[in-house]
Amino acid sequence: MSLLSVQGLSKSFGGVQAVQGVSFQLAAGELLALIGPNGAGKSTTFNLLDGQLAPDGGRVLLDGRDITGLAPRRIWRLGVGRTFQIAQTFASFTVLQNVQLALLSHDKKTWGWWRAADRHRARDALALLAQVGMEPQAQRPCSELAYGDVKRVELAMALAHAPRLLLMDEPTAGMAPAERLALMRLVQRLARERRMGVLFTEHSMDVVFGQADRVAVLVRGQLLAEGTPQQIRGDARVQAAYLGAESSENDSCQRLPEKRESPISPLLAVEGLNAWYGAAHILHGVSLTVGRGEVVALMGRNGAGKSSTLKSIAGLMPRAEGSIRFQGRRIDGLQPHRIARAGLGYVPEDRRIFTGLTVLENLEVGRQGPRRWQDGRPAPHWTPEQLFTLFPNLGEMPRRLGGRMSGGEQQMLSVARTLMGQPLLVLLDEPSEGVAPLIVEQMARTILALKAQGMGILLSEQNLALAEAVADRAYVLEQGRIVHSASMAELAQDARARQAYLGL
Structure with a gap:
């Protein structure tokens, strides 16, 4: 039996x-x-x-x-x-x-x-x-x-x-x-x-x-x-x-379009970032930059401090010290909602959508007005219709409650809701987590599309294949410290570094 x-x-x-x-x-x-x-x-x-x-x-x-x-x-x-x-x-x-x-x-x-x-x-x-x-x-x-x-x-x-x-x-x-x-x-x-x-x-x-x-x-x-x-x-x-x-999944992103390399002046500059949970010192002097139109991967083993770094930049850690400049302006010490209003978007690892609201209502919650780059040119402006083109799965269920969606659909909604805030830079925490291989490919194409429009992206990711497909550069964290930095292509080809820092 x-x-x-x-x-x-x-x-x-x-x-x-x-x-x-x-x-x-x-x-x-x-x-x-x-x-x-x-x-x-x-x-x-x-x-x-x-x-x-x-x-x-x-x-x-x-x-x-x-x-x-x-x-x-x-x-x-x-x-x-x-x-x-x-x-x-x-x-x-x-x-x-x-x-x-x-x-x-x-x-x-x-x-x-x-x-x-x-x-x-x-x-x-x-x-x-x-x-x-x-x-x-x-x-x-x-x-x-x-x-x-x-x-x-x-x-x-x-x-x-x-x-x-x-x-x-x-x-x-x-x-x-x-x-x-x-x-x-x-x-x-x-x-x-x-x-x-x-x-x-x-x-x-x-x-x-x-x-x-x-x-x-x-x-x-x-x-x-x-x-x-x-x-x-x-x-x-x-x-x-x-x-x-x-x-x-290790091969699911290999045939994506070639990414466009574009070294540009920093959109985000982090220097000497330290962070604590209570008495526990989690981040130790983290420094990194992200340029306009650039995807930077933040990599490392589980518990290395990747999510804590993103939360610190977004103003969500209980205690953090260091310099964080966004478009040349100091944002360290600002409340999270003020950082978001400045044009910095954050997609958390655990999604945090409103389960009692529909897809459209979740998108409306995140809506902010149009933005401009520092040089005065208009930045990309996202509407629900444009996002449904970017995420066809969401376009098929605009009135479905968030609580009735699968984990992968909720992940897409979390990204789409962040884009409704018209960010100039997005912090993406494990976007491939809990999504099917076909959706990982779609997520990679989405990241490349955002990059092509000039958006900066700081990506925390365990999936090396996805990071290799979309990222220009990579920083590797270990026990809250940056221990390695290189172009993404160099890291992907460096077997010794992958084994030492990522266990791959």
């Missing part, structure tokens, strides 16, 4: 059929990857399996027991664990406290958690953190962690319940290639040892083809194909609908 049996599962939202008659099986100890384009219905399927949504039709069986439509807490008690596309942790609690809370819940002692959390099974919590490589950061608040590390904490919290079935929604988002492979090898080992079934969604094809036992492909809510990784890699239908011309 299969551990999980999904039979004819269906769900609609108004006139949108998100999941249509989906059926598949999952055995104990098996890893099944559920992949597909953004908006294919993967997260909706997960929400139907763990009770977040009630299906319109079909059944979900766990070890032969019908769990269709049960409340999430009852399904969880039956042994179904879950990690989310956007990690769900208590940001103000320490890493250790988050796992201790999960253990309290597992032990049914939640009614007294405020008295016992700091003492409850600390040794067991530390052992779980050691499994996911987070024990050294046990005493840090989750708010100070890099996003990839937050995902590790969330996995430890899920494992605290000793699940029979683990649902993992984009578990390696925000991690470098070596880190995500190590994490999924750990999951694969735990699945074998515990006889735990694992269903996961993932856009990193090296993870899917390297770690999954089987792969199921969803397209527009329907199961397009199912088979071994080798069978799916060679399926022409899957390549056309999802993988693109290449079947690996």
